[in-house]
Amino acid sequence: MNRIRLENSEFEGENSVYLLGTDTDAPTTLIDTSVRKPETLDSLESGLADYGCSVGDVDRVLVTHWHTDHAGLAGTVQARSDAAVFVHEDDAALVAQDESAWDAIETRQQRLLDEWGLPEHIQDPVFQHARKIGRLDGPEPTVEPFSAGDRFDCGDVELEAVHLPGHTAGLSGFAFDGDSGRELFCGDALLGNYTPNVGGADVRLENPLAAYLDTLSHVVGESYERAWPGHGGPLDPTGRAREIRDHHRDRAGDVIDVLERHGPTDPWTVGSHLFGDLDGIHLLHGPGESYAHLRHLAEAGYVERVGDEYELVEQPDLDALFEDRMATSP
Known part of the structure; x- marks a missing residue:
């Protein structure tokens, strides 16, 4: 397995894409592609050349999720190589530009x-x-949907698709047996320097925080030895999943504090208190994350929605609301 680092100033920093199967008879496989920019394509070509191949040699692309910094070049790679492009069934239509x-x-x-x-x-x-x-452009790839549990032979390793929703509905990782145990290509399910946005990054999820907490539960429950994220270098998945879980537990406490101080409040106002002034895509992600927390608290019966506002009806047991999930895999 080879990691190729591609500069990306628009999202969570440089992308990490992964190349497998170059030393075997198995299909040459690329996990993710980064954004569709000429300079990114040039960097991808250069990175592939370091391992003795080119975009035209790629046989298969596995896309972790539909966001442009992961699927942006999928159509271009397919147009140049006739590679098969695989995407989880919940994100496949978006990558296909339907x-x-x-x-x-x-x-x-x-x-x-x-x-x-x-x-x-x-x-x-x-x-x-x-x-x-957000919208993908360029060549429209022909996409082959996959489901959790589907397997991909990459020669030295066999990848198993793992559904990890929350950041997007179809976000998926690929688990494999590494040198010291089970490892995971995790896309944006786990990031080392950032907490993946839930709520604004994919508005299709009805309760995005609950879905994401289940994903974190899965990661902890599986005891992966190492994770390879879509941005940055390898990380300790169990430790990082617990850190992110704790972050959301604390964030829920902050949301409760806002409701206690200001009474019934909408997600935009909650986000303004939590994050201050926002710009760019964070004008969507900030209130989106506030909504994700309010929706999760409402599902648990601690908050009630009145019109487009949410009011506190019972002090939540945040330890139970967040800790209990860690013992249960989806």
Whole structure:
């Protein structure tokens, strides 16, 4: 397995894409592709050349999720190499640039911007910015959907698809037996320097935080020895999953504090108290994360939605709400 580092200034820093199967008769496999920019494609070609191959030699692309910094070059790679492009069934239509799938997600996004309480004068700019950086463009790949448990022979290792929703509905990793134990290509399910956004990064999930907490439970329950994320270098998956879980437990406490101080409040206002002034894509991600927490607290009966606002009805047992999940795999 070879890691190729590709510069990316738009999202969570440089992308890590992974190359497998170059020393075997198995298909030459690329995990993720980064953004569709000429300079990124040049860097990908250069990185592949370091391992004796080119974009035209790629037989298979495994996409962890639909975001442009992971799937952006999938169509270009396929056009140059005739590679098969595999995406989890929940994200496949978006990577294939299916108009009906994009219309559905953008219709929901527009509705939620109003429901979350974004000021009317910024709703359209936020939506247009999210659309500009979110929609895939370029060659439309022919996509082959996969499901959790599907396997991919990469010669030295066999990858098993693992569904890790939360950041997106179809985010998936690929588990394999490494030198010292089970390892995981985890996409953006775990990141070393950032906490993956839930709520704004994919508005299709009805309770994105619950889905993500289940993903963290899976990671801890499987005791992976090492994880290879979509940004940055390898990390300790169990330790990092617990850190992120603790972060969300603390964030839930902050949300409760806002509701106690200000009474019934919409996600935009909660986000303003939590994050301060926001710009760019964070104008979507900030209230989106606030919504994810409010929705999760409401599902547990601690918060009640009244119109587009949420009010505290019972002091939550945050330890139980977050700790108990860690003992249960999805």
